[in-house]
Every structure is written in C-alpha cells, then in structure tokens.
C-alpha cells in the first residue's frame with residue numbers, strides 16, 4: 335500500500351513512530367468494532383485528510399492480517415460523514431467531494447448541526463465508533479484520549495482519535511512524505527480551517543511585498559511554530575460579558591445607574607455531591623461578595639468532570655459579571671477545573687512559563703512526566719494576579735477567577751489579596767454594600783403574609799425577604815436596600831400594620 339511504503343522508506347523516525355501508533359489505534363478500533371459499526375468524520379481539513387490516508391492504510395493492514403487480499407482499495411468501506419454547512423469554504427467543499435470520488439468514499443452529507451446529525455445517523459445505522467482527526471492542541475481535544483466516549487448530552491458513541499498526539503509538524507511531515515493531495519487553501523496561508531466567517535490566512539505566513547497591492551502568504555507547511563496554527567481563527571468567544579464589565583472598568587458601574595454587579599459561584603467536587611464533605615467555601619464567598627456590594631445570582635456544585643464544569647461556566651459567564659470557581663485545582667486526575675474553563679471558552683490548555691516558574695519555586699523539580707501539568711493554563715485568556723502574600727498568583731480567565739482555597743482560612747487570604755488588588759486594576763470592583771435591617775416576630779405566617787406583600791408593593795426598590803430558622807422559632811424579616819433612611823421608612827410602615835411590639839429589631 336502506497337502510504338505504508340512511503341512511511342517505511344522515509345528517514346523521519348518521529349513520523350514513523352507517530353504513524354505506527356496511529357495505525358495501532360485504528361487496528362484496535364477495527365478489531366473492536368465491525369466495519370458497519372464504525373464511521374469516519376471527514377471535512378476536507380488537513381487533519382482529517384491525514385486520517386483518511388491512515389484509515390486506508392490501517393484498513394489495508396487489518397484486512398491483510400485476516401486474509402491475503404491484495405487490498406485493492408478502489409472503494410473505502412468505512413462510512414464517511416461530512417457535515418456540510420453553508421458557511422464552509424467552497425475550496426473545502428470541492429476538495430471533500432473530489433477526494434470522496436478519488437478514493438471511493440461512501441459519503442453521507444449531513445446538513446444539520448453536529449448533535450442532531452449524529453442522533454439521526456446513529457438511529458439509522460448501527461454505528462458505535464467514529465474516527466476523528468482531533469489533535470491534542472485543538473480546543474475540543476481538552477480531556478480526550480485516543481478512545482473517548484462522546485460527552486454527556488451527546489448521542490452515545492466512541493470517539494476514536496488516532497492522531498490525538500500528532501503535532502502540526504507531524505501532520506505536514508505525513509502529508510509531504512506521502513505526497514497526498516490537500517485542500518488548496520493550505521497553499522494560500524490558511525493553517526487551520528473553520529468557516530468563512532471565522533477564518534483568515536495566518537498572518538505569520540504573510541509575505542510583505544510592497545510592490546504588490548495584494549497580500550501574499552506562504553503555504554501552511556512553512557509555519558515554523560505549530561503553536562500558532564490557529565492564529566487565523568477568530569476566537570469563538572469574543573468577550574463574553576454582555577452586561578457592563580466591572581472587572582477593570584469600575585467607572586462603568588456608576589454610569590449604569592449604580593446597578594449592582596453580579597457574581598456566580600461554582601464549587602467543583604464529587605465529594606460535595608455525595609454528601610461526604612460539606613461545602614463551607616460557597617456560603618463564605620457569598621458573604622464576602624455581599625460585603626463588597628455584589629449580588630450573588632447562583633451557587634452551583636458540579637462533578638469533577640470537564641464537560642460538567644465547561645457547561646456550567648459557559649452558562650454563567652454570559653449572565654454574570656464575574657464567576658468564582660474552586661475545587662478540582664491541582665495535579666491529580668480529578669483536577670479538571672482548568673480544562674473545563676478552557677473548554678467553556680473554546681481554547682486549549684497550553685504551558686504557561688511564568689506560572690511554571692512559580693510552581694517550580696514551590697515544588698522544585700518534583701513534577702511527574704515531562705513537565706508540570708499544573709502549569710497548563712487556558713491559552714490566550716489567562717491573566718496571573720500577583721500578590722506578595724500569595725506563593726503563586728491567582729488565575730483569572732476573562733471573567734472567571736479560579737480560587738485554589740480548600741479551607742475558609744485559605745479563602746480569607748486569597749480574598750484579602752483579590753480585594754487589595756482592586757486598587758491596582760484587580761478583578762473586583764468594590765461597591766458600597768447594601769444596608770440591611772433584620773426583625774423578628776412571633777406572629778404566624780398567615781398573619782404576616784398579606785401586610786408584608788403590601789409592603790413589598792409599596793417599596794419596590796427594597797429587597798424584602800423572610801425566613802425561619804426553625805419551624806417553631808421566630809419569623810425573621812429582612813429589608814435590604816441602598817439607603818438607610820429608606821429602610822427606616824419601610825420598617826416604620828411595617829410596624830404600623832401590627833400591634834406595638836409585634837416586631838423586635840435584631841440588628
């Protein structure tokens with residue numbers, strides 16, 4: 335088979351190893367699943383082009399092991415799916431179609447979104463595993479392995495990623511060594527291809543030729559720093575904050591009519607969800623936020639699972655000014671919080687040298703593996719918040735602050751530093767806290783209900799709430815607002831509705 339021969343004849347040892355491992359993954363998958371149970375997700379991109387040829391070679395070798403077939407690959411027996419979108423580059427579409435006809439691919443063209451397309455595909459076919467050209471540097475690769483079940487909420491199938499550990503250089507080494515065709519856009523400076531709306535040629539490949547009016551680009555395989563592969567892709571998450579942004583621009587709060595900034599708190603921990611450990615940090619964080627005039631919109635607990643964290647963060651970042659997340663931070667297998675945050679913003683985890691230096695000062699060279707996994711941070715969106723009292727800086731990714739505290743004492747320290755950083759453009763705007771007044775009464779709920787709801791109506795600018803600490807204990811009523819005088823007026827109005835002494839002040 336021509337691919338296998340080209341690699342065998344090449345001197346590139348690294349490529350040979352990558353090829354061998356990818357073929358091994360493909361052969362494992364073909365041994366585990368029948369040919370009707372597998373599919374190949376092909377989109378004409380460079381990574382899926384590499385995968386196509388690896389699958390052709392892998393299938394040929396797999397067949398060869400079973401019989402002495404000469405592997406006449408006029409047709410490619412693995413069902414191939416292409417999600418065609420109206421915003422795909424015409425060059426990508428034509429390359430995909432031409433490749434399908436050259437290699438006899440049985441192409442299923444799907445016009446819906448990934449999730450519903452896969453749902454229909456799995457309903458109509460016995461597919462259990464899908465080959466993908468996902469690589470470790472892709473944002474969507476976060477948390478994946480060579481065999482990874484589809485995420486919760488997706489139809490159930492196995493994602494098989496034979497080139498997960500391939501670098502940008504490996505991909506081009508393979509394409510050039512095997513002399514296979516690739517989409518023409520890669521010769522025009524495109525290095526990673528999304529849609530026509532979010533992809534431009536990579537500026538790293540721009541040739542500055544003042545004599546020509548048109549910009550020229552070198553081909554993709556000349557990009558020397560593979561980390562810049564996605565430089566031509568517009569980030570999926572443009573600044574997520576749709577409301578005013580109090581992160582650094584504290585003046586914007588006043589200009590929005592003194593509206594309170596809101597925060598959401600996320601705890602990560604299976605141990606909290608199983609009831610083994612009680613979360614004390616969440617309530618403490620809520621109190622701290624209220625004390626600096628912030629309103630807490632939600633407190634959530636999620637599992638130590640990348641997708642659960644990503645889903646929660648993705649929902650909270652657009653509706654809150656800030657999101658605070660803690661738990662799941664560290665070097666253990668269950669420490670997935672940073673990966674979840676990266677996934678929520680659609681970026682990858684990448685080594686951060688500055689952070690690594692801090693970690694090295696603390697833990698020395700005692701990290702396992704090639705490098706310190708704790709120094710992998712969401713790429714392009716991370717800011718390190720330094721403070722003299724902290725051994726390592728706090729991590730902020732856009733409007734998400736990742737706290738590493740595990741106890742209230744540690745939280746007090748981190749919080750103290752965060753609020754002190756405010757003066758030197760830290761993430762928190764310190765607002766005037768709301769003023770509140772607490773009353774208690776032994777009247778029954780039924781007696782209090784109607785007058786209290788009238789009071790809410792008369793004072794719509796105040797936050798009037800009530801709760802009981804125990805079934806037979808007093809009813810506690812709280813009145814919260816911006817001005818003390820206004821609260822006193824409401825308190826007076828409330829007491830006038832009942833006999834004297836019905837309420838006592840517990841402030």
Ligand SMILES: Cc1cc2nc3c(=O)[nH]c(=O)nc-3n(C[C@H](O)[C@H](O)[C@H](O)COP(=O)(O)O)c2cc1C
Nearest residue numbers: 375417448452464466474483484485488493528570
């Ligand atoms: C066949 C196939 C299976 C996928 N399975 C999953 C999945 O299990 N979980 C997930 O979060 N995304 C899944 N995706 C979506 C990809 O992670 C990613 O969103 C997609 O490749 C588009 O990337 P883009 O947003 O950069 O265009 C799948 C995509 C395809 C084509």
Ligand SMILES: Nc1ncnc2c1ncn2[C@@H]1O[C@H](COP(=O)(O)OP(=O)(O)OP(=O)(O)O)[C@@H](O)[C@H]1O
Nearest residue numbers: 375376377379380381382416417466467468526527
């Ligand atoms: N529209 C699509 N139809 C079918 N498969 C797709 C589609 N989009 C993505 N995929 C699958 O996801 C993989 C990863 O996509 P990604 O865009 O990162 O790689 P690529 O398109 O092959 O190369 P490039 O990074 O140069 O765009 C693809 O190799 C392919 O297996």
Ligand SMILES: [Mg+2]
Nearest residue numbers: 379526527528
């Ligand atoms: Mg692509």
